Each structure stands twice: as C-alpha cells, then as structure tokens.
Amino acid sequence: MMVGRCKNVVITLVVISAVFSILLYLNDKEYRRLQGVISGFKQAMERKRQEYKLSHRMLEQEITNSNNNDKHESDQMKSNHKKVHGKGKGKDDNEANGKSNRTMTPEEISALYFNSMTNITYQCMEGRRMGNPLPFDGGWNICLDVGVKPNACIVYSFGIAGDWSFDDDMAEYGCDVYSFDPFNGLQKHKRSARIWFYDIGLLDKDDDHVAPKFRREGNKTVKCRTLSSIKKMLHHEEKNIDVLKMDIESDELKVLPQLLKNGVLGNIKQLDLEVHPPGKAYLRINEMFKTLKQEFGFKLWFVNENKYSPLQDYGPSAGIHHQLLELALVNTKFLNKK
The missing domain is CATH 1.20.5 (Single alpha-helices involved in coiled-coils or other helix-helix interfaces)
Incomplete structure (x- = not known):
C-alpha cells in the first residue's frame, strides 16, 4: 500500500x-x-x-x-x-505679422510656416480615427461631417508600403477603397471585397519611368499618374472623392501645385496628407495652402506631428516640433450636403 x-x-x-x-x-x-x-x-x-x-x-x-x-x-x-x-x-504684397518677406529672418519665416500650417479653423462634429491608433504611424483621421456615407463613399489611398490598417478600416466602414503604391513590390490585385490595389504612384505628370527614391526599392522604374488621369482610368471623372489620402514621401510638394492648377480638388470632400519640411520654400507652401483654403474652401480640423520624424526648432514664437505634419482638411462646400 x-x-x-x-x-x-x-x-x-x-x-x-x-x-x-x-x-x-x-x-x-x-x-x-x-x-x-x-x-x-x-x-x-x-x-x-x-x-x-x-x-x-x-x-x-x-x-x-x-x-x-x-x-x-x-x-x-x-x-x-x-x-x-x-x-x-513700395510695400511687399506678402507682408506677414507686420514684416516684409525681405526683412524676415529664417527663424521668423519657419515660425510663420509652422503656425500657419497648424492653425485649426474647423471643429469637426463627428471625427474618427481609421487605422492604427495614435501615436503609431499608418492611421488617419476622417471627418464624417461632409457626408461620408457607408456603401456610397469612395476613398483614394496613396502610399501603402506594408500598412493596410487605414484602407482596411475604411473598407469595413463601407467605402470603396482604391489603394496605390508603385514601390511596395505588389502588383495590381483585389485585396478584399471593397479594396482594389494598383501599382501606380501619384505625381504631377503622367510618367511610365519614374525612378525610385530609396535604395531598398531597387532600380526598376515605375508608373505614375496625375489625379485627373487616375480618376479617368477608374471612370470617376464626375464622382466626388470622399477621402483623398496622400502619404507620398515629399512628392506632395509637387502634386499640390498641380491639383490647385487643374481644379480637381473641387470634387474632393476631404484631404489627409503628410507634409514634409519644404526646405527653404516655407513661404511658397504657405501660399499653396492659402489657395487651398481660400479658393477651394478647405479648412484644417486635425493636426498630428509624426513622432517618428526629427525635431526642428521653428523659432521662439513656435517652439520645437516634429518635422512631419499629418494634416486633415475638410472641403466646407460639402458641409450642407450630408
């Protein structure tokens, strides 16, 4: 026992x-x-x-x-x-803060740029975060005030890399999502019931032989198109785009002037984009966004400093901030058309 x-x-x-x-x-x-x-x-x-x-x-x-x-x-x-x-x-037509552009110091110009680019002018009543939550990269904020209706909304998403979180969330919400990236190694395909992927980039001109910027992308040239050409390709010439998202590695500084020139932004309900520091052209990009707001009716409602970007001193009146700015703007002409 x-x-x-x-x-x-x-x-x-x-x-x-x-x-x-x-x-x-x-x-x-x-x-x-x-x-x-x-x-x-x-x-x-x-x-x-x-x-x-x-x-x-x-x-x-x-x-x-x-x-x-x-x-x-x-x-x-x-x-x-x-x-x-x-x-x-004579007086300078571009006077800012009481000082002529000819006499402003570099610190004053950079402070003017940062303060202007981060000046919230619209209070969104119903905003949502789509994709990765803050402070992580890859998510974007959208405003439903302009009538983003499930099963009747269109999203253009430029710049995917390997992060589909925004596109997947917009598709789950009920939008048809058209995703674009010529450098992530994928070919044209349908990712899900509501997501179509194209290995095409966004640029200020149609070009079949655009060289990559980064070494990891190899030496193969890629196809890029203007927004007007892409809308025509997708038979969306007469359609409104509910969300235009651009994360295109400084090419927004080329694309924006072209979009302002051809008027295609008139059919964009909201614009989400990452803005890279414009080097010495702070005043030029200020003018671009001034035109965007005054002539097309866009208002800034959300700003996020990308925490993975370097810090920069924007002068005593603006302080030190991360260089990459993620902006969300709404087209106010759609506010009464929900």
Whole structure:
C-alpha cells in the first residue's frame, strides 16, 4: 500500500514537472515572439529614419535649385516694383505679422510656416480615427461631417508600403477603397471585397519611368499618374472623392501645385496628407495652402506631428516640433450636403 502511494506521488510529481516545463516553454516562446516583434519594430523605425534623411536631402537639393530661379524672378519683380512706386516707397504684397518677406529672418519665416500650417479653423462634429491608433504611424483621421456615407463613399489611398490598417478600416466602414503604391513590390490585385490595389504612384505628370527614391526599392522604374488621369482610368471623372489620402514621401510638394492648377480638388470632400519640411520654400507652401483654403474652401480640423520624424526648432514664437505634419482638411462646400 505504501509502495502504491509512493508511486502515485512520483507520478504526480512527474506530471507537475511536465506541466511546469510546458508553461516555461510557452512563456519563453511568447517572450521570444515579443522580442522579435520589438526588434522588427526597431528595425522598421531605423529604416524609416534613414529613408527620411535621404528624402530630406534630395528635397533640399531640389528646392535649392528651384529657389535660385525664384530669386532671379523675385529680384526682377522688386526692380519693377521700385520703378512703379519709386525707390524705397513700395510695400511687399506678402507682408506677414507686420514684416516684409525681405526683412524676415529664417527663424521668423519657419515660425510663420509652422503656425500657419497648424492653425485649426474647423471643429469637426463627428471625427474618427481609421487605422492604427495614435501615436503609431499608418492611421488617419476622417471627418464624417461632409457626408461620408457607408456603401456610397469612395476613398483614394496613396502610399501603402506594408500598412493596410487605414484602407482596411475604411473598407469595413463601407467605402470603396482604391489603394496605390508603385514601390511596395505588389502588383495590381483585389485585396478584399471593397479594396482594389494598383501599382501606380501619384505625381504631377503622367510618367511610365519614374525612378525610385530609396535604395531598398531597387532600380526598376515605375508608373505614375496625375489625379485627373487616375480618376479617368477608374471612370470617376464626375464622382466626388470622399477621402483623398496622400502619404507620398515629399512628392506632395509637387502634386499640390498641380491639383490647385487643374481644379480637381473641387470634387474632393476631404484631404489627409503628410507634409514634409519644404526646405527653404516655407513661404511658397504657405501660399499653396492659402489657395487651398481660400479658393477651394478647405479648412484644417486635425493636426498630428509624426513622432517618428526629427525635431526642428521653428523659432521662439513656435517652439520645437516634429518635422512631419499629418494634416486633415475638410472641403466646407460639402458641409450642407450630408
């Protein structure tokens, strides 16, 4: 009888030991999995940081070249201005904060840019976060005040990489989502019942041979189209676009002027975009957004500083902030058409 009890005790101990070993294995496996997730996240952030630095250097060079041309035009305009108004009598038409652009310091200009770009002018009554929650990257805020109705809404999403969270949430809400990215290695396909993917990029001109910006994208050229060409391709020429999302790695500085010029923004209910620092062209991008607001009726309702972007000092009147700004604007002409 004593032997039987000892045998039962031994069996019990063996079972407990086995269960304990399994639990340790599972915990260790989960720990390794979490370590892998964290490691992958760190690697992704480092890649993004390196890509951002490269993009920023390219953009700085491009804007410097453009500004050299602008300086020549500006000098000519100043000369003509003095001829008309007399020496020293004329005023700069782009006065800001009581100071002429000709006398503003770089710090004052950058502060003007940041304060202007982050000035909220509309209070959204029904806003939602679609995609990854803040402070994570990949999510975007939309405002339903302009009549974004399930089963009757269209979304254009430019710039996917490997993050489908925004597109998936918009499709789940009930919108038809058209996703675009020529650099993520995917070909044209239908991702789900409401998501169509195209390996096409957004640019200010139609071009079948656009070179990639980043080394990881290889050397293969890609196809890019204007927004008007894409709307025509999808037979959406007469349709309103409920959400136009642009996360296109500084190309928004090329695309926006073209959109303002051809008037296609008149049929866009809201615009979500990531704005990269415009180098020395702060005043130029201020003018673009001024036109966007005054001529097309857009108002800014949400701003997020991308926490994965570098910090910049915008001067004593604006302070230090992250350089990448994620903006959400609504087209006020659609507010009474819900």
